[in-house]
Amino acid sequence: MRERPLLSNATRPATVEVESMNERGERLATAIAGEHPLTLYLDKRELVTLMTLGQFPEALAIGYLRNQRLVRSLAEIRSVQVDWDVASCAVTTFAGVADLDAKLEKRTVTTGCGQGTVFGDLMAEIDSVALPVDARLTEATYFRLMDNVRRYDTVYKAAGAVHGCALARGDEIMMFVEDVGRHNAVDAIAGRMWLEDLDGADKIFYTTGRLTSEMVIKCAQMGIPFLVSRSGLTQMGYEIARRAGITMIGRATGRHYLLFTGAQRFLRTASTEARDRSAVVT
Amino acid sequence: MRERPLLSNATRPATVEVESMNERGERLATAIAGEHPLTLYLDKRELVTLMTLGQFPEALAIGYLRNQRLVRSLAEIRSVQVDWDVASCAVTTFAGVADLDAKLEKRTVTTGCGQGTVFGDLMAEIDSVALPVDARLTEATYFRLMDNVRRYDTVYKAAGAVHGCALARGDEIMMFVEDVGRHNAVDAIAGRMWLEDLDGADKIFYTTGRLTSEMVIKCAQMGIPFLVSRSGLTQMGYEIARRAGITMIGRATGRHYLLFTGAQRFLRTASTEARDRSAVVT
Numbered sequence: 346m347r348e349r350p351l352l353s354n355a356t357r358p359a360t361v362e363v364e365s366m367n368e369r370g371e372r373l374a375t376a377i378a379g380e381h382p383l384t385l386y387l388d389k390r391e392l393v394t395l396m397t398l399g400q401f402p403e404a405l406a407i408g409y410l411r412n413q414r415l416v417r418s419l420a421e422i423r424s425v426q427v428d429w430d431v432a433s434c435a436v437t438t439f440a441g442v443a444d445l446d447a448k449l450e451k452r453t454v455t456t457g458c459g460q461g462t463v464f465g466d467l468m469a470e471i472d473s474v475a476l477p478v479d480a481r482l483t484e485a486t487y488f489r490l491m492d493n494v495r496r497y498d499t500v501y502k503a504a505g506a507v508h509g510c511a512l513a514r515g516d517e518i519m520m521f522v523e524d525v526g527r528h529n530a531v532d533a534i535a536g537r538m539w540l541e542d543l544d545g546a547d548k549i550f551y552t553t554g555r556l557t558s559e560m561v562i563k564c565a566q567m568g569i570p571f572l573v574s575r576s577g578l579t580q581m582g583y584e585i586a587r588r589a590g591i592t593m594i595g596r597a598t599g600r601h602y603l604l605f606t607g608a609q610r611f612l613r614t615a616s617t618e619a620r621d622r623s624a625v626v627t
Numbered sequence: 628m629r630e631r632p633l634l635s636n637a638t639r640p641a642t643v644e645v646e647s648m649n650e651r652g653e654r655l656a657t658a659i660a661g662e663h664p665l666t667l668y669l670d671k672r673e674l675v676t677l678m679t680l681g682q683f684p685e686a687l688a689i690g691y692l693r694n695q696r697l698v699r700s701l702a703e704i705r706s707v708q709v710d711w712d713v714a715s716c717a718v719t720t721f722a723g724v725a726d727l728d729a730k731l732e733k734r735t736v737t738t739g740c741g742q743g744t745v746f747g748d749l750m751a752e753i754d755s756v757a758l759p760v761d762a763r764l765t766e767a768t769y770f771r772l773m774d775n776v777r778r779y780d781t782v783y784k785a786a787g788a789v790h791g792c793a794l795a796r797g798d799e800i801m802m803f804v805e806d807v808g809r810h811n812a813v814d815a816i817a818g819r820m821w822l823e824d825l826d827g828a829d830k831i832f833y834t835t836g837r838l839t840s841e842m843v844i845k846c847a848q849m850g851i852p853f854l855v856s857r858s859g860l861t862q863m864g865y866e867i868a869r870r871a872g873i874t875m876i877g878r879a880t881g882r883h884y885l886l887f888t889g890a891q892r893f894l895r896t897a898s899t900e901a902r903d904r905s906a907v908v909t
Contacts, residue, residue, distance in 0.1 A: 361862050363865055365877075365885040365886060365887045366885070366886045367883070367884065367885055368766075368882055368883055368884050373885070375885060377862055377865055378859065378861045379862045380839060380840055380863040381863070396841070505859025505878070506838070506859035506861050506864075525837070525839050525861050526839075555787070555788040555807070557678065557788070557807050557808075558678055559678070576787060576788060577659065577786060577787025578659050578660075579659060579661065579788050580660065580661050580662050580663075581662040581663070581664075581678070582662065583645055583659055596787070600650055601649070601650055602650050603647040603648070603657060604647060604648045605645065605647045605657075608648060613652060
């Protein structure tokens, strides 16, 4: 077992209560999602201010550095210390980050609900991603996973205003992270995958958020062959998934789904009822 | 009438069709939302790459510069030229932007589904915002506006994966902009408000997206006293709305809403039925 960085454990409460008034004039104590600025410092250099729910701030910091390609392995990181009193997270490395100035200088702020990534570089990297060709997901396992996701106790059910992401192996949810930004939730999962020494090759990534370009790129970077979203997708999300060979499912609600790319990994086992209905429609 | 900048008119198709397969094994032509990188240059200096649906790219560029406080009025802008062949938007000013290097150097990438803004500066600016104290919105007008929003023909209905924002005066929707990122939609509205010489003081801003800190800050910056969202809100969104004195309504679906802040501007006119139900509950 390799050495873990020295981590603080600075979770914030997920919700707070405020008063609202509904259409019947009733005053209600209403749970709303927490949102806290957290400024990341890498070896004392200020990088970014993330607005976060604060559930896994240390994993978020690590995953941010991972997905931004600022550190290449967990072994480079000596310590991650979050101090909410000053809204900061100090990450220190053992040996410093080579060319940090050059890397930050180059950084283009890329948006679309995004986070500031070197988009051009990431697109080039997509072509170097090799997702496992022999991974398989059966429809029965997929439906059981969707049931597990639906039953999961979430901040969203209590307060809304957050996106959720889950990392699953088969129908088992290994981690579920919610945050005010979609990308923070993905990054926190990327950080926890490093901390728990988990590989992406046999995993399924589920998100409540839309499958835009950056979302699909991050899934590919994490080496995860299956990407499932409750929401829709964009043209670039679709093109990147096809290029990277991701098995991508959108509009996953109840028994309904749309399989967009990478169909060879998904083993459909239509129920009798579904076959009957299909026969009628076709 | 003041002079407008020289504008290209480079709208992109909102949706494209791709093939998907549903749970019954049927192959379907499925509309998905466009998503295109657009790199903004200000006086030949590269600023940012926005991932956008591309409905109003010129207004998006202008609104981005406005909301980032890089230009202070439309009169500073000579020309906005979008060229999708090279995925770029060139903005030129008449006199250059003072201290552009310093402004860009200072910029912290702030996220939470955000866009790269000088967060600290924006918070300071909130205290200088003076929203009209005498603006009023009646519940009847509000309900008519929600009906109009519901009936509006949107990319979302066809393809999902976009957020929508509307600028309204009373129950009249003056503009409706959708984009793959919430912030792009807001920025495009900010740009169109400048282009159409519209003031925020008597307007209502509607968004399908969550009311996070940056969303509420931008609404305040545009001088709009009413902010309505179909979704929920975060703690910082709530705190900023209260501090700026915005009248903020969340969870606006059908006849249901929750009024969180600025109640003095909202004139409730409960129906008899609603009063009866209220009496039962209380």
